């Protein structure tokens with residue numbers, strides 16, 4: 150029999166919103182409330198224009214909102230009225246003091262822990278969803294137990310493995326659900342309560358349990374491994390560009406080895422997103438803290454190669470366009486950090502856009518969903534920038550197109566039409582290797598892919 154549960158999530162972001170929407174849909178007997186300090190964001194969750202774009206999200210929200218899913222701003226009431234509290238507030242990289250640029254800024258997270266303590270009138274299960282440096286659940290536990298008030302707080306770690314753009318699918322059909330708990334009687338009991346929620350739709354064998362620290366560390370390590378594959382293939386793309394090898398062919402041949410596997414071997418302008426860099430830097434900071442400088446240097450190189458790949462892209466553009474971009478008009482197709490999201494956090498496209506402005510190029514940024522975020526990211530950047538959703542109009546009168554996000558729609562555009570409206574010689578820099586390069590070359594473009602020889606008319 151399903152026991153009714155009252156679930157709260159603090160933090161209505163890219164993780165909290167979709168995760169709670171899926172829990173509400175899969176567990177109609179549960180009442181799910183999502184709260185956030187940002188009243189505008191809550192308002193957007195309650196409107197027809199949701200604050201984030203994610204395939205399948207709007208439908209899921211439509212089925213559940215107002216029935217057993219509620220978006221509210223009253224955090225205190227939320228804490229009082231719910232038994233299970235997911236914490237999904239952001240933990241950005243610290244910008245000040247010890248560990249600046251590396252360690253996680255935990256002040257939102259600690260503030261949330263104190264709020265839970267202050268407003269709880271009964272025992273709670275607190276579920277850590279945010280990616281946190283290992284052993285922060287311990288700190289959460291210490292805060293929650295600092296004032297003995299008769300309430301028991303059991304802290305669980307339940308890291309999120311969903312990727313943006315496929316969040317709903319990843320949540321519905323996860324590779325695994327990981328729950329870290331204390332081995333005490335109450336820790337195991339809390340773990341069983343959370344397990345029961347997931348068993349409503351996830352096969353039992355995919356729900357794995359561990360101690361809290363393994364669970365926290367597994368999240369950092371999973372992201373570090375994924376990012377490391379991208380940096381590995383990107384490092385080889387630089388070698389391919391100097392030789393006759395083609396990165397797509399190498400990646401295919403390497404990925405067909407069943408021990409290696411084909412995923413996350415797409416060479417690109419580098420990885421972006423809110424997690425990879427932040428999590429690797431956390432791992433690096435943690436290793437340094439424990440005196441493991443070689444291990445720290447090893448993982449740090451994954452981030453260095455990622456920066457190198459972005460800078461290399463700019464230098465390739467500069468070299469190809471006769472060593473000057475000054476006064477040239479360059480169109481950027483795609484500014485989201487990956488396709489199927491409007492998110493631009495840590496997007497390599499933002500870095501590249503800023504570097505192009507430094508070279509005194511004029512830029513036109515195009516993207517189907519990310520222009521609102523791009524405008525705010527480019528706030529304060531000096532130079533000539535315009536925004537145009539339509540990729541055809543964006544390319545009009547430009548010297549070059551830089552493809553920076555792998556949006557499906559860019560593959561099937563009318564390149565004859567685009568070529569006609571551009572300044573000659575016209576260039577395409579395909580930072581995602583998604584276009585038909587030979588076809589674009591035949592139309593008249595000079596084409597510069599990643600990790601393969603350019604196709605030029607010179």
Ligand code: UDX
Nearest residue numbers: 160161162163164185186187237238239240257279280
């Ligand atoms: C966050 C973490 O950054 C990530 O490490 C973790 O894995 C999942 O949660 P995300 O959902 O992408 O990721 O962050 P974001 O979209 O910024 O959402 C966080 C929300 O928390 C924001 O809406 C913010 O307003 C809210 N928040 C922050 C609070 O409600 N209270 C606070 O004290 C701080």
Ligand code: UDX
Nearest residue numbers: 309310311312313413414415417420421422424486487
């Ligand atoms: C990642 C993890 O995949 C997810 O499990 C975790 O919960 C959060 O962090 P996300 O950042 O949303 O998810 O996107 P992901 O699909 O991992 O892509 C990250 C970046 O890597 C994107 O910029 C993407 O374009 C890039 N990428 C991915 C490549 O450059 N090449 C690839 O082969 C794959």
